[in-house]
Amino acid sequence: MIGKADVLGEARETLERYGHESTDGIWLERLTEKVALHLADWDVDEIHSWADWPSRLELFPRSTAQDPGIDLVARRGSDGRYIAIQCKARKLDSDGTGGEISKSEISKFAHPAGSDVFAEQWLVTNGASSPSSRARHAIEISDKPVKVVNLTAEVTAADAAAPDEAGDCPHCHDPEAEQTRSCMQREAVAASVRILREHAEADSGGLPRGQARGRIILPCGTGKTRIALRIVEELTGGGGKGQLSVVLCPSIALVSQLRREFLQHARTPIRAMAVCSDQTAGYDPKKEGNNNRALDPTQDNSNVSQSEVKGLVTTQPQEIADWIAGGGGGRWCWQCSWPAPQRHFRHLPERQPGSRSAGNFRHRNTGAGL
Structure with a gap:
């Protein structure tokens, strides 16, 4: 059985391999489906493609296997509510930044995903691809905002999360010895x-x-x-x-x-x-990248x-x-x-x-x- 570390490691390799190419994005859909259950903060206990979603015909009787702008459907583990997901792959530059997400891309996804069936709408990208100013405005004013998720950042953070260190350290037996962080x-x-x-x-x-x-x-x-x-x-x-x-x-x-x-x-x-x-x-789009702490150096202006x-x-x-x-x-x-x-x-x-x-x-x- 493949463990979490192996899945995340393979995911990072896939993201790096395809990140600098122009692709159709199918690979990103498959990768998102593969890693979702291994990203704890996603709070997902099952995920399916639109065509394979077991509850699709029950909740959308007139739907077909052809996705309506929703690539994947995930279920939140905490309350069983559904998340509509669309994946957008971008060709990234050396800094991991891709082209902007347009308002039309947001609209094509947000309309079908706006159903009350879905508690959240996620737009998963393979890099730092920000919505355009018009797309950002559409996201902020909608009743159910689209959440842009950078899969590379998510996988990297999960892969880097250090587990608790078990066992004693030298300090446990000698107070003068160096103490580990876990200790x-x-x-x-x-x-x-x-x-x-x-x-x-x-x-x-x-x-x-x-x-x-x-x-x-x-x-x-x-x-x-x-x-x-x-x-x-x-x-x-x-x-x-x-x-x-x-x-x-x-x-x-x-x-x-x-x-x-x-x-x-x-x-x-x-x-x-x-x-x-x-x-x-x-x-505030006008403050993007500007964290001025001159007045209060302890203020969090994130x-x-x-x-x-x-x-x-x-x-x-x-x-x-x-x-x-x-x-x-x-x-x-x-x-x-x-x-x-x-x-x-x-x-x-x-x-x-x-x-x-x-x-x-x-x-x-x-x-x-x-």
């Missing part, structure tokens, strides 16, 4: 979980019994995200119905990043929903739109409440961009008994995590 992370997780539990069981820190808070401050690149994930996993005892983890981020860019990393490294499946309504972090976050994205209180109450097992991880919670928490039902909430405030320039 440091395990030590930080164990200490954090112990302290949080001790505080939750005591009348200290100005919080009611059963509640605790803490902060972890580490340099960039030391694995704050992995540490936060492992702490939540320890505190929730493996998840289950009623176990809700809330992750608060200062920008949409970090919502996307944390969602990807949590899904990639979680030890048990995560059902993920993003609540992104921070307009100050939204996409030019990312909520339409670029995969999976379930909402700002509707009722949809949030229904999702929380939906059950289905597994650990629930809910990532929000600040200040969305201030506007939406008041509309949610009371927290279910036995559930746990863990906040994770992150800012990439300060190196702080909570």
